[in-house]
Amino acid sequence: MQPDIEIYVLSCPTDTIVSWLSQTFTLLEQSQPTPLCTKVTLEFNGHTIPVTILEQASGKRFTSIWFDSSHTPWETDILCAKDAYSSLNCEVRCNYQGWEEEGDQDPDQWWKINSHGEGPFVWN
Structure with missing residues (x-):
């Protein structure tokens, strides 16, 4: 099990992202500490989940x-x-490989999903 999850979305407004999250999670709190950063606190199956949405990441x-x-x-x-x-x-x-404490991970190996399909690629 991964200790956290992180994804990157292309040209997607933060309001749209928060709406997507609200479909799966209960939105408990939302704040905007900086113009490019939105923090939300979600609830899922009795667990509180802090989420950071950072534009131009x-x-x-x-x-x-x-x-x-x-x-x-x-x-x-x-x-x-x-x-x-x-x-x-x-x-x-x-x-691409998720998080591992040890291992031979390639930090430039990523997974991409778009209208052309999905698969691994090098993002550097």
Whole structure:
């Protein structure tokens, strides 16, 4: 089980992301500490899940969505990315291998889902 989940969405407004999250989770709190950062607190199956939505996280067009919890409905970043793509209809990227304490991970190896399909690629 991953300790957290993080995905990146292309050209997707924060309001749209929060609406998507509200379909799966109970939205408990929302704040905007900076113009590019929105923090939400969600509830899922009795667990509180802090989420940070950071615009322009990778270049000007990608927004990071970071779930700081192991209690999401997804076991991996890729499963979260698939769900996000089907709801948000925008390109979604995530780490290909997920999180490991040790191992031979390639930090540039990513998974991409868009209208052309999905698969691994190098994002650097």
